[in-house]
Amino acid sequence: MTANTLNIIKIGGNVIDNSENLYHFLKDFKDLDGYKILVHGGGKIATQVSESLGIEARMIDGRRITDVETLRVVTMVYGGLVNKNIVAQLQRFGTNAIGLTGADGNLIKARKRPVKTIDYGFVGDLFDGSINSTGIASLLQAGFTPVFSALTHDGEGQLLNTNADTIASALAVAMSGLFETTLIYCFEKKGVLMDVNDDESVIREIDPARYEDLKIQQIIHSGMLPKLDNAFTAIACGVKAVVIGRSDDLGNIRENKPFGTRLSKNT
Amino acid sequence: MTANTLNIIKIGGNVIDNSENLYHFLKDFKDLDGYKILVHGGGKIATQVSESLGIEARMIDGRRITDVETLRVVTMVYGGLVNKNIVAQLQRFGTNAIGLTGADGNLIKARKRPVKTIDYGFVGDLFDGSINSTGIASLLQAGFTPVFSALTHDGEGQLLNTNADTIASALAVAMSGLFETTLIYCFEKKGVLMDVNDDESVIREIDPARYEDLKIQQIIHSGMLPKLDNAFTAIACGVKAVVIGRSDDLGNIRENKPFGTRLSKNT
Numbered sequence: 001m002t003a004n005t006l007n008i009i010k011i012g013g014n015v016i017d018n019s020e021n022l023y024h025f026l027k028d029f030k031d032l033d034g035y036k037i038l039v040h041g042g043g044k045i046a047t048q049v050s051e052s053l054g055i056e057a058r059m060i061d062g063r064r065i066t067d068v069e070t071l072r073v074v075t076m077v078y079g080g081l082v083n084k085n086i087v088a089q090l091q092r093f094g095t096n097a098i099g100l101t102g103a104d105g106n107l108i109k110a111r112k113r114p115v116k117t118i119d120y121g122f123v124g125d126l127f128d129g130s131i132n133s134t135g136i137a138s139l140l141q142a143g144f145t146p147v148f149s150a151l152t153h154d155g156e157g158q159l160l161n162t163n164a165d166t167i168a169s170a171l172a173v174a175m176s177g178l179f180e181t182t183l184i185y186c187f188e189k190k191g192v193l194m195d196v197n198d199d200e201s202v203i204r205e206i207d208p209a210r211y212e213d214l215k216i217q218q219i220i221h222s223g224m225l226p227k228l229d230n231a232f233t234a235i236a237c238g239v240k241a242v243v244i245g246r247s248d249d250l251g252n253i254r255e256n257k258p259f260g261t262r263l264s265k266n267t
Numbered sequence: 268m269t270a271n272t273l274n275i276i277k278i279g280g281n282v283i284d285n286s287e288n289l290y291h292f293l294k295d296f297k298d299l300d301g302y303k304i305l306v307h308g309g310g311k312i313a314t315q316v317s318e319s320l321g322i323e324a325r326m327i328d329g330r331r332i333t334d335v336e337t338l339r340v341v342t343m344v345y346g347g348l349v350n351k352n353i354v355a356q357l358q359r360f361g362t363n364a365i366g367l368t369g370a371d372g373n374l375i376k377a378r379k380r381p382v383k384t385i386d387y388g389f390v391g392d393l394f395d396g397s398i399n400s401t402g403i404a405s406l407l408q409a410g411f412t413p414v415f416s417a418l419t420h421d422g423e424g425q426l427l428n429t430n431a432d433t434i435a436s437a438l439a440v441a442m443s444g445l446f447e448t449t450l451i452y453c454f455e456k457k458g459v460l461m462d463v464n465d466d467e468s469v470i471r472e473i474d475p476a477r478y479e480d481l482k483i484q485q486i487i488h489s490g491m492l493p494k495l496d497n498a499f500t501a502i503a504c505g506v507k508a509v510v511i512g513r514s515d516d517l518g519n520i521r522e523n524k525p526f527g528t529r530l531s532k533n534t
Contacts, residue, residue, distance in 0.1 A: 049343075053319050072348060076316075080347020081339060084418065084426060088370040092424035098372045103355040104365045105411055142405050144372055151351065157359035159351060 005034030006140070006179035010168035011186045013043035015247045016082060025186070026086065028250040030093040035140045035179060037171060038097075038147045040086065041164040046077040058121075066121040066161040074161050078149040086147055098144040102152030103159060105139070107132045108167065110152035110160050124152040124160025126167070131174035140179075165227075169234050176238035183239055184260075185227070186247035191261035192228070194219060206263050208232060231263045240264065272301035273407070273446035277435035278453045280310035282514045283349060292453070293353065295517040297360040302407045302446060304438060305364075305414045307353065308431035313344040333388040333428040341428050345416035353414055365411040369419030370426060372406070374399045375434065377419035377427050391419040391427025393434070398441035407446075432494075436501050443505035450506055451527075452494070453514035458528035459495070461486060473530050475499060498530045507531065 009029065015021050029038065050057060050073045058065040066074065083099040090097035102108025102124075108131055110124025130152070139146055148171070150164040165185070172183035191202035192214075206214065211232060214220045220228060231242035245260020252259040276296065282288050296305065317324060317340050325332040333341065350366040357364035369375025369391075375398055377391025397419070406413055415438070417431040432452070439450035458469035473481065478499060481487045487495060498509035512527020519526040 049320075052321070053316075075351050076343035076347040078347070079351045080343040080345070084342050084346045084368050084370060087368070088420045088426050089424045091370055091373050091420060091422060096373055097370075099368070099370070101351050101354070101366070103351055103358055106358050106363055138409050142409060153355045153358060155358060157356045159355050 004179050006175055006181045007032055008037045008168055008172045009184040010039045010164055012041050014188045015186055016040060016043035025247045026089050030095040031254050036145055039164050039168040041150050042078040042082055046074050049073050049077050060118050066123050071122040075159055079151050083149040095145050096143055097147050099147045101149055105135045107135050108152045109155050110162050112154060112160060122160050124162040126170045131170055133174040133178055137178050169230055172239045173234050173237040181239050182241045184243045190246045191244055203261050204258055207266055235265055271446050273442055273448045274299055274451060275304045275435055275439045276451040277306040277431055279308050281455045282453055283310035292514045293356050297362040298521050303412055306431050306435040308417045309345040309349055313341050316340050316344050327385050333390050338389040342426055346418050350416040362412050363410055364414050366414045368416055372402045374402050375419045376422050377429050379421060379427060389427050391429040393437045398437055400441040400445055404445050436497055439506045440501050440504040448506050449508045451510045457513045458511055470528050471525055474533055502532055
């Protein structure tokens with residue numbers, strides 16, 4: 001672990017929606033050495049608040065549409081409720097967290113997704129140059145731990161709902177020019193499994209050659225493919241490693257025990 | 268205007284609740300020279316969201332109580348919806364705004380108000396040392412313009428609803444040790460009026476001696492007294508001047524026209 005190490009960790013609904021999981025995750029997060037950035041989605045709370053406000057989820061072809069009302073809700077829930085409670089918890093643990101959207105400090109810009117067959121509404125797509133890496137580095141070097149919610153802006157005053165996995169990956173690629181960057185995705189499994197029915201069959205290391213083998217053997221297929229494809233793209237773009245694991249095992253890193261599946265150029 | 272000048276501007280409901288007022292205010296705000304900090308309350312939006320969510324406003328002796336549900340709403344509305352939309356607008360105008368609560372960067376700590384006759388719930392009172400002035404200075408000097416919502420934290424993981432006027436005043440006092448600080452309160456009038464029925468009768472300058480005279484003559488009374496008492500206390504604690512005026516006149520400062528009523532040690 002060098003002074004120039006950066007861990008970017010993404011958490012989703014299975015951590016955020018359960019206050020006990022969140023508490024334990026944040027306790028382990030604060031113990032990670034080096035620079036770190038947390039990226040979170042909104043979990044089920046946005047859906048619950050929408051329902052309470054009588055806002056109907058608009059779906060087209062099974063995909064959620066971010067209309068004006070939904071954008072208000074995600075700005076409240078992701079940017080306010082979830083983000084500020086995570087920050088307050090981290091402060092309690094002595095981590096100097098600062099809660100951010102992409103609008104804050106102009107740190108992450110996006111473009112409103114163009115309307116083709118579907119109008120997704122106020123959804124932002126990232127582009128080359130979306131990430132203001134020097135701005136983020138200045139916060140890290142000033143002693144702050146950025147906590148990003150899944151919101152960006154277009155630079156013209158418009159906030160945009162943006163996929164948290166995509167934000168985490170783009171942050172990792174952009175920051176890898178300045179830091180030795182590892183990207184950690186927390187999800188519900190202990191890692192990539194050799195046998196999908198055996199939670200203990202975690203494959204600990206995958207490099208591009210092994211990945212090809214695992215695909216040919218059909219051990220990795222369907223839902224995991226886009227996640228891993230994106231991970232290897234990030235690695236090809238300079239990210240040192242992408243780790244996929246379960247949030248409540250994060251403490252293993254500090255104890256030098258195995259954590260999740262580590263994807264990298266060379267195992 | 269020196270390189271070490273700081274303007275702290277507080278806006279309330281009459282600016283926030285009206286998108287046209289807010290737009291014009293932010294356009295004038297971005298043109299202010301020197302370092303600057305914006306402090307905002309939540310206006311009527313929090314009440315509207317509470318009502319939509321079916322949360323009843325709990326009042327005791329005419330004062331609003333911040334119960335758990337209300338705290339969730341103000342965290343969503345102040346910390347999320349209002350704050351992030353202001354930040355996105357300021358970015359559009361080229362001001363590198365960063366939206367904050369007191370929990371972010373541990374910048375403003377408070378204590379939960381002790382229960383005496385009334386339990387105000389999750390309301391924070393500031394104390395000596397509440398303001399992390401070096402943390403705020405590091406953001407200003409890194410080129411960020413802090414935008415504070417009316418939320419603080421207790422350092423133990425609890426967010427607290429805190430009066431925006433009080434935050435603005437405490438910020439001004441704390442920052443005056445590092446910057447030549449002016450505190451600007453935007454309210455619905457053009458300033459302190461000689462004749463309450465004549466909006467043009469603004470008293471331009473008040474020093475402590477003049478203030479005593481105006482009180483004896485009963486030109487200043489009732490609602491304005493606590494505002495001005497607090498202003499002169501801030502001035503006694505090192506704030507260069509407190510200015511009270513109407514948000515849509517803020518552009519006057521840049522045009523060297525008179526703006527509001529200026530309170531200071533010496534006129």
